[in-house]
Amino acid sequence: MIVGDRDLYYPPDELDGPRPEDFDWDVQGANRRDKRIAELFQGKTREFLVKEITAGEAGSFTITFDNEYALDVIPDDSLNGEYWRIFKPQSGEPHFVFTGQGIQA
Numbered sequence: 001m002i003v004g005d006r007d008l009y010y011p012p013d014e015l016d017g018p019r020p021e022d023f024d025w026d027v028q029g030a031n032r033r034d035k036r037i038a039e040l041f042q043g044k045t046r047e048f049l050v051k052e053i054t055a056g057e058a059g060s061f062t063i064t065f066d067n068e069y070a071l072d073v074i075p076d077d078s079l080n081g082e083y084w085r086i087f088k089p090q091s092g093e094p095h096f097v098f099t100g101q102g103i104q105a
Helices: 005-009 032-040
Strands: 050-055 061-065 068-074 084-087 096-099 102-104
Touching: 005 032
Parallel strands: none
Antiparallel strands: 050 061, 061 068, 084 096, 096 102
């Protein structure tokens, strides 16, 4: 695993253990998740080719890329709210939204 959702709440260079009480995770680029994503995409210069998309149970899915990378998306609660959405930024096109109640457009 390169990066996970909860990496957002830890300092960029923190390996393990409790996070500092004064850590402000809500500063762009100042957390472990932002740092690892930036490194993976090499400053927005690296691209990935999608090889396969596999739908799983209960709203999960996996996108498999070249170079043996994959994005696993798993809903993290049992509520009826939004789990994830796919959309084209700044396009105004409809969004594909998956919730605890199924697909919504």
